[in-house]
Amino acid sequence: MPDSVDALEHPTTVQLRPRYEGSNICTWIGFKHVNYLVEEAVLEHLRRSGWPAGMLYEDFGLCVDIVSIDAAIVSATHIDDIVTARVVAEGKPVDGEIALTVGLDIHGSSTPVKTVSAKVRVALRHDPRGGGAAPVPQVLEPFTVKEIDRSSLVRVPVASTPPATVADGDELLAALTRDANAYGWKWRIPYFYCHFTERLQMSGYLRLMEEAVDLFLADRGISIKRLLDEQNWIPVVPKNSLVMLAEARMEEDIYTVLTVEDVFKRLIYTARMDCYVLRDGVPVHTATGRITHGYALIENRRDWSLAEFDDRMIQRLNGQHG
Template sequence: MTVAVDAQPTTSRGRPRYEGGNIGTWVGFKQFVYLAEDAVLQHYRDRGNGPGRLFHETGAQLSFVEHAVRLPGPVFVDDEVWAEAVPVAGGAGAEDTFAVTLTVRRDGQTVPVLKGKVRVAFVAPHGLTGELAAELAGRVVADLADLRPALPGPADFRPGFRWTGTIPYPHCQFSDRMQHSGYVRDLEEVVHRYLAERGISIRRMLTERNWIPAVTRSQVRLLADAYLEEELHTVFSVDDIVKDVMFSGRMDCYVVRDGRIVHTATGSITHGYGVASGPDAGQVAVMDARTQAALLWDAS
């Protein structure tokens, strides 16, 4: 195998998936995260270590384990997006960390639309079957839980809105492990379900206010493996309103395995509301007291 990762930046370009154009022609936040993943994957592919080759020659599974990004500008369905992924020194020894920047061209200017970090780990649940590059040797784990010191599992789910569903095949990678992008989709859906539960569903706010949620920050961290067709319990709550124009929430995901609660992922998201259409389309909406009260989770 050739060198897996080095200090040189990787540049690439791509476009958002058309299915992400959920808000008029604006692209939803998970497409930003997918483009960031693509930028990091290109780094490995350029060095002869794409995930397919890595898996088939060594048995190691390239796995995204975290993103933490802010989204300073929109992406539209026809945009061409330039990406730069730069390896970051230090951090957890078993993980590769990248600083990722996405930009687009607006009126002849280069405009950033994503800035943040993406982390990658290498998992071999059934052991290695071939020789790894020196940079990876000794850093492969059997389970994502091995990336962190052993911690006692939670005694119960934390308070909040809880949604339970069976982990579907499209959310998995390497046949049976839930992947990072599955949790990104989970984060998007649990917010949708939470808002409906609180009486301010996305459709209702769109119909009554002409408001649509818009994400400014998101973060997901995988803590332990979850598997195909396990029941995933996702807990979400909004815990802060920022300057009447943004709300921040927290997601935690759990499975119950052999009678024990396993905390498999955690994440956070910051939303604002934008005007969906008309002369003020794209403007930030100021949330009134009633909307803020509905957003904030009351554990009682």
């Protein structure tokens, strides 16, 4: 165990391969699994710095939690690519969190191709479940938290302000989507979206974001399958971010709202996702994020070009059903 945080400041480089599950369209890797590569790079950085996630939990009851991720995807990753990830610390840990930048490159030609640039924040959350643990080392105390509560660290302008209290989830969703270009639904958090026994993890929120877009598009009559069949279009994601604000727990109902914020030059649109849980009638904002989508026209088994939105697409994204 290092006796200072200096070990974190040494850059690390690791080679990774994307998982087959993420090859959803032709051989391209979707944004969720691109973020999984970022997550794997962060975990390897902690291992090489002397702080592997397993040891931190088993010895000290400290849970490694990625609490925010902001990723720009600048080129496509394919299923057989070898991805080189470089992780660099952004100086000393701040606000009780470890701040990292992650760059992903693809090799295989004479010049590496940059695919992803991401910023990540990591917190160490102390877990009393599981029995006794050794005292947290002094070097880890500055960024050890008893609970993930980042509302004071992250200033988040909400898309729609919920009431202070509500009678039930239906009232909450109605308030969050009223007079907004938004879609909302209730969803029960299953154990397999959680980690460290009972808390929704970052990868769970990424899966939730993917589902939010899918349900929104189907609700607007422009489902992914419909546009694929009719126009050979498929969504592509150049940018996404997710910020955890508070903890959401296994088997709680989570209320998710996806709001379209902007449609830009008939080429991309940006949507915001907000997640809430209800505790004793009080809405708790647990996460927020943004995702930018364009559409790819599939040209062949490997190549695509960016499609320009037609009038139907513009109308449906803007909440018009004409």
